[in-house]
Amino acid sequence: MHLQQEEYLPWTDTASILLFVHNKNDYIFSESVRYNAEPHGTCNLDVFSTVYTKLGGRYGVCITNPDQVKSFYYQSPYATEGCLRSCYQNQINASCSCMDPRYPIPEGSEPCQLSERPCVEKESNENGDPSTWPTCVCPQACFNKIYTVAWTRSEYVAQLAECPDQSNQTCTSEEMDTVRVVIRLPTLDSSLYQETPAIIVGLHQNMLFVSFERIEFAILFSIS
Template sequence: PGRFELVSEHLEQLDRMAEESITFLYGINTSARLFHMKDRNVHVRGLSNLSRSGFKLSQNFSLLRMSDLRSGKKHSSVGFRLCNSTGGNCFYKTYSSGMDAILEWYRFHYMNIMSQLPVIVDISEHEEHIEDMVYSCQYDGEPCRPSDYVHFHHPVFGSCYTFNSKGTDPFWTATKPGIPYGLSLILRAEQKDHIPLLSTVAGVKVMIHNHNQTPFLEHEGFDIRPGIATTIGIQQDEVNRLGGNYGRCTSHGDDVEVELLYNNSYTLQACLHSCFQHIMVQECGCGYYYYPLPAGAQYCDYNKQPAWGHCFYQLYNRLRNHHLNCFEQCPKPCR
C-alpha cells in the first residue's frame, strides 16, 4: 500500500516506533531506507491531513521479549500485551519468531491508523494508474484495451487489477492452448512507495479466479519474483457437489443466512469473512479493517475502543479453531 498523505504523519511515527522496537529487541539500527520515509505520498485532494483529528498512536502495546521454561529448556518469544476494557483480563500475543511478532504488531497499529480514513474516500481512485505498473499487455497476440481491467485497492497489497472480471467479452475467449495464445504481461515491480512491514515480499501477487469473484489474494494468491520471466500454466478442475443427502452446498448463496458484505458472487471465503465481521461488530463494537463494514458500523480504533484488539484476537482464534459457527453457516458452493 502507498503512504497516503491523509495519514502520512502517523505512518512516519509508526515507522520510528518500529525502528525503536527492533533496536530494543535486537540492538540493530535499521536504515531509514527500509521505511522510505522521504518518498512521495499519495495525495487525496480536498481533505486535510488527519493529524488534526486527534488520533494518537498508542504506547500501550510495546513489543516485549519473554522467556519460559518448557521441559527443562528455556524458550523465548516476542509479543505484545492486550487487555480488556477493565484491564482485569490480559494476555500476550506472542510469536517464537521475532519477525512475525514485529509484522503483526505493525499491522495492528496500521489498522488503527487506516481506520481514520473516511469511508467516503475511494482509495483506489488515488493510487497509481495501470500504465505505471503494466508496461505491456497482450492476449492471444493482440494488445489489451483500457476497458479490459478493473482497478481495486487491497489493504495489504495496494493497487490491484482484475482482467476479464465479468467474462462477457469475446475478446478473452481462449481459442488455443499454449504460451503465445495466453495473457502476456511485462510488469514493473516498484517497491519504494510501499510499506515493507505489511508485505515483506518483493514482486507481484497473482491470483487466477472465477468471474465476478472477489479475489482473496492473502489466501489464494501466489508470488511472482521480479527480474525474471515467469510462465504459468493452468488446468481447471470443476467440482459439482450434489447437496441433499450428500452434504450441504449452495448454488448461488441465496439460501445462506449470512449477509454477504462483498458485491460479487458467493464464495466460501466471502461468506466466512462476512460472518466474522458481523460477529466482530456485535461482540467488539467495531469492524475489522481488512473486511468490508456492515451498514452503520465503523472500523476499530484503539483511541475509541481501547480493548478491541483483546476482543479481536480471541475472536479470530475461535474462528481458526472452528469454535465460531461461521463454518456451519457458510456452506461450500455446489459448483
C-alpha cells in the same frame, strides 16, 4: 512489467508483483493463494482448471445463493471464505460495536477505529478461526471452479550485461526492475467432479427397500 522500486518505502525488503489466479467473478481474500513475481526474471504460470458440482437438497447441504446463509457481506457469488469472514464481522460487531475495516462492512455499520484495535485483536486471539465456531455455519458452494497452478521462475541471465559506456553504470537498472509474467494453458483438458442422483433398490426377507443416494464421478474433457 516495471516494479518502480525507487518509489518503495526505504524499509521495504521485498520487491515483487502479487499474482492471483481465480475465476473472474471470485472475490480476492487476504488469505487467497498468491504467487510472487520477483524482478530480474521470468515467472511462468501453467494453469489447470477443475469444476466441482454438488447436488444439495436431500443429498447434502450446499449453497447456491448468498441469501441462504445468515450473513454474506461480499458483492460476489457465494464462497465459503466470504461467509466465514462475514461471520467474523458479526462477532467483532457484537463485542466491539464496530467491524474490522480489513473486510467488507454492510451499510449502516461502523468500521473500527485505531482505538478499538485492542478489542479486535482480543476477539481474534480468543476465538480463533471462524471455521471452528459452532455458531458459524458456512457450507460449501454447489458449484465451484478451482484453478491449480504449476509455478516456475527463471532469471534473465546468470550475469548482468556490462554497460557500453563505463561512465554510465545505470544501464542495467531497468533490467533489475522488470519482471516478465507468462500465463500458459499447457492443455485444454478440464476435470469435472459432479454428483448425480441414484436409486438403490434392494429386497430383504420379502421386503422392498428403496434408498436415494448420490454418486460422485469425475470426467476429463478437452476442447479441440
